[in-house]
Amino acid sequence: MAKQSCCHKKKLRRGLWSPEEDEKLMNHIAKYGHGCWSSVPKLAGLDRCGKSCRLRWINYLRPDLKRGTFSQEEEDLIIHLHSLLGNKWSQIAAQLPGRTDNEVKNFWNSYIKKRLRERGIDPATHQPLAEPAAATAAAAVTTTTTVSRRSVFGDVDLIPTTATTTIHQAPPPSFEGGSMLDGVKLAVELDWPVAGDGVTSRPCYLQGGCFDMDALQQHCGSMSIPPAPVVPSASASSSTLTSMAEAEHCSTNNVAAGGNLPWLDLGANAVAGAGGHVVGSCYAGALDELRWLEYFDSAFQAAESQQGALQPGQCVYGGKDDVPVHFDVHGGLSNWC
DNA sequence: AATCTATCCAACCGCTTTTAA
DNA sequence: GTTAAAAGCGGTTGGATAGAT
Structure with missing residues (x-):
């Protein structure tokens, strides 16, 4: 028999919160803080369980919540x-900042998942959905152990070091000084698979590169990989173009298109320059399409790039088009520059 | 106008982890 | 070291609403 929730046990009120309940909870926390959540409902005069109060506060009443629709950058x-x-x-x-896990989860399930599927991307794996062409590409990937999954965006610092999956949060990304992706620099301690634990290949992302985890483990051991310089990737450029278009849409001051995106000279300037000076809001839709197409394409690059692996000594970012290179760690770490 | 269907999101459920006694 | 309570988390559900028929 299923265990009854605390609310059931105590026959407490459930369901949607009334404005009066919200007010009671807010007033109580404003005066005393939440302290022990189990004592909050009693002290606040609420006929709810502490768990429900906590959830209501975290997901709805907290003053630092942003709410509203998610931006393109988010x-x-x-x-x-x-x-x-x-x-x-x-x-x-x-x-x-200002978003809750519940909100993000709902957004993912109700919107992003659908959009990814529409574009032929499996939201669970971020790889192309199984289709004849995609299946061929996927089969090519499985012929080697060097590539398992590719990062959609290539501009985040991820530094594998030890054996946990802790994300070290950088200072909150700025919404004003640059794109969110630009603002977030993550150092990730990846959960290294132990040989024979059944995890055959997990991706490790390092600023546009994608590594086979097992291979990296073999090669790195306890070595630390110095953070590579932040280099714009082609995949980041289109998403940022969209952001730029939106920024333009929102601002009448015509802030220079790339002004708040210092590393985005690549595609941004190309478009902004070619189009005159700025990307008008009327292009936002087209840019969005471009972004998604690029995302879709990038999913195939895993298969393609492993066939055209870096030549010895070739710089990861040495490509003529600044396309992030996806290389084999077995022979590729020395190529990092 | 009425009904059906799809979508969104707040809230709940139950499990795991952390903390305190 | 053990146990119970509290907190945290991710998956799921159900009600409200919008849009389609």
């Missing part, structure tokens, strides 16, 4: 972080 960041962390909603939400 969406980009969620997709990116999900590709790294999976359904670790609290960790993802921690990178999004």
Whole structure:
């Protein structure tokens, strides 16, 4: 028999919160803080369980909540972080100031998942959905152990060091001084698989590169990989173009298109320059399309790049188009520059 | 106008982890 | 070291609402 919740046991009120209940809870916390949540309902005069009060406060009443629709940058960041962390909603939400894990989770399930599927991307794996063409590409990937999954975006510092999955949160990303992806620099301690534990290949992301975890473990051991310089990736550029378009849409001051995105000279300037001076809001839709197409394409690059691996000595960022290079760690770490 | 269907999101459920006794 | 309570987390549910028929 299923265990009854605390609310059931005590026959407490459940369901939606009334404005009066919200007010009681807010007043109580404003005066005394929440302290021990189990004592909050009694002290606040609420017929709720402490757990329910806590959830209501965290997800709805907290004054620092942002609420409202998610921005393009937030969406980009969620997709990116999900590709790294999976359904670790609290960790993802921690990178999004003013957003709750519940909010992020709902947004993912109701919107992002659908959009990814529409574009032929499996939201669970961030790889192309199984289709004839995609299956071929996927088969190519499985022929080697060097590539398992590719980062959708390539501009986040991820530094594998030890054996946990702790995200060290950088200072909150700024919404004003740059794109969110630009603001978030993550150092991740990855959960290294132990040989024979059944985990055959997990991705390790380092600023546009994608590594086979086992391979990296073999090669790195306890070595520390120095953070590579922040280099714009082609995949980041299109999403940022969208952001730029939106920024332009929101601002009448015509802030220079790339002004708040210092590292985004690549695609940004190309478009802004070619189009005159700035990207008008009317291009936002097209840019969004571009972004998604690029995202889709990037999923195939895993298969493609492993066939055209870096030549010995070739710099990861030495490509003529600044396309993030995806290389084999077995012989590729020395190529990092 | 009435009904059906899809979508969104707040809240709940139950499990795991952390903390305190 | 053990146990119970509290807190945290991710998955799921159900009600409200919008849009389609």
